[in-house]
Amino acid sequence: MQRRHLMALALTMAAGTSFADGYPTKPIRLVVPFAPGGTTDIIARVISDPLGKTLGQPVIVDNKGGGGGLIGATETARSAPDGYSLGVATVSTTAANPAINTKTPYNPITDFTPIINIAATPNIIAVNPSFPAKDYAGFIAELKKNPGKYSYGSSGTGGIGHMLMELYKSLTGTFVTHIPYRGAGPALNDVVAGQVPIIFDNLPSALPFVKAGKLVPIVVSAPTRLKELPNVPTFKEVGLEPVNRLAYYGILGPKGMPKDMVDKLNEATRKSLEDPAVRKRIEDTGSIIVANTPEQFAQQIKAEFEVYKEVVKKQKLTLD
Known part of the structure; x- marks a missing residue:
């Protein structure tokens, strides 16, 4: 399935057509890797509706909890890079859990395409x-x-x-x-x-x-x-x-997403976050709006992963 998607993407590239042309043409799934009611779920539901309106297609939140976020994050990592299955990135799923769990079924640095850090929270x-x-x-x-x-x-x-x-x-x-x-x-x-x-x-x-x-x-x-x-x-x-570390809540997709599609999603999310009502809903939770670039978010994920790897090593933390 993934191979067919990649072949289609390669043909599109060969034809010189922008990946973002006409995207999206159907609803986008946004996987929350935790059960409803937590901060990840709250942030996802605040941004999903305005983001869907900006993109012209619904963004549907799908909770896939379990494994400290690993189950949902793994599903995102294994999705086709066509922009229709995205995930909410957290420190738990992209840094803390992979740092302590040697059996994490994905690499947080190489198996995702960072799109945007929505907000940082205490x-x-x-x-x-x-x-x-x-x-x-x-x-x-x-x-x-x-x-x-x-x-x-x-x-x-x-x-x-x-x-x-x-x-x-x-x-x-x-x-x-x-x-x-x-x-x-x-x-x-x-x-x-x-x-x-x-x-x-x-x-x-x-x-x-x-x-x-x-x-x-x-x-x-x-x-x-x-x-x-x-x-x-x-x-x-x-x-x-x-x-004394903040948590981040962003959007990412599987590795291999086309840059113009990533840029379109980033721009649409930033535009959604410019709405005073959306900003207020997020800031009222005690969170700080970030809305950075894909490159900046990728650097944040890498830096946080290194921090938690050092914590695990220094404190000799294990899952046992």
Whole structure:
């Protein structure tokens, strides 16, 4: 199937026709590699409708959760490079998970075509209101006093929440049991319900629960304190700068996508992000609009992958 698509693309090139001419002529599938309800899903659904209107064809969000994002990302990597099957790129799927998982069925640098980084988001450690501590000093004291007593939820094994929490544990000498989920949405549901006391999550999916008083914010990864959470310190403030990393949410496709098609998708996404209503919906989650070039996004993915490979090596992290 893929070979036929590639042959068709080669014939088009030989004929001197632009790949982007007339594209798209049918709906585009946008794979979200996590269950509904998490930040990846939120960002995808905010951008999909305006992007579809800009392109003139619907952009349909398709959730394919599992494996810390690997299942959905693998599906994108194995798709035909015809522009009709794209995926949402996250730090989990293009850096953290491949860095720790030696059995990742794709290479995050060579098996995708980066298109655009939509937004960068802070990350957060939050707890159920029943947790004994309500601020960072109390949180770290409680963990040190009771090693092994508590557990934390994340979007999945090898995801950014898992990796950053394991890095946090190694830097602070604490021990908390990891409970992986098929996405941040299910993890948040259990932490809010009190089944699991702690979560390390991206801010956009956790923030509504924080605002509703269903989660207590403890510490965030962000350049400075957030206007939405002015009383919550950053990891840098508490002496843990290595954990103070933002997450990215972008669009990519399988390797081999024609450059003019990539440029058309990039331009359409940037145009969609110029809409004040779309920008507001994304910024209201605590995210920062990026909207960069395909080349810049490719450099970001490569840089983040190198960072997490070093984290895995230095901290001797494994999936076992």
